[in-house]
Amino acid sequence: MKERATIVCRQHDKILLVTRGRSRWSLPGGTIRRSESPIEAARRELIEETTLAVDGFTYLFEFGGLTKRHHVFLVDLPPDLTPAASNEISRCRWIRPVQVSNVITSVPTREIVRLLISHKNVTMALRTVGLGTGTAAGPQTAV
Template identity: 30%
Template sequence: MSVIKHRPSRAKVTIMCSRNDQVLLVRRKGAKWKFPSGLLATGEAPIVAAARELWKALSLHCSRLNAVGTLEVGRVLHHIFTTDFADGCSVSLGRGIVECKWVGWEDLSSAMLKPTAAALLSRDLSALVRRNDPAASELASDTN
């Protein structure tokens, strides 16, 4: 008898965009809030997909994307990235995004988020995103 191992059916990038202890949330028509994200194209590097998604969905160009790690939620493997933006950065909606907003980490609740985003939030990613010390990268590598 052969054993079939569970494998994620898709891979996505999810980007936690921070600004002054706030995180950026986006929303598509008729949907709940989520973190900026997108599917990886075949053979595409996760960091390239993260930069592409930020540009196409929000016209945001970031100078630094930090890989936090990977998490599996359901059958989707999320490559998690963080990036920081300065006050007054300009966001332009694109590619199906109807609204975006900056929310304080303490104001985030699972009830306001799509189930996948809520599942990511339940993993306490805010602790990884909000740390600015060298131990953050060490902690992030433990999530792989």
């Protein structure tokens, strides 16, 4: 099974999706190289795909697909940062998480966002970063 770093970039109440030409929209990220940790791959992929060089990644969870294991990270982007499509990425788009089901996305992207919105434990852990609803805060790990 291939290991992948996947990044949920949040700015205000929206998340960032990227696409390669006419393919489906997806969360930024890519394959973890042999010499990399998941967080190193997340940082590298975000720079390569969006030109965004940021810190403050929070590890959220592992998501297993049919052929890939996604190590999912969250990063809050300052309001003055704007992603720019780079390398194989042709477009970047901000979208509210609840609207992802209205966009043609990869299956892992759709399911990861669905988990962020609906899964009770994940939602509780994300309340302080604005992806969940309510006021209680759960544990986070910044890396």
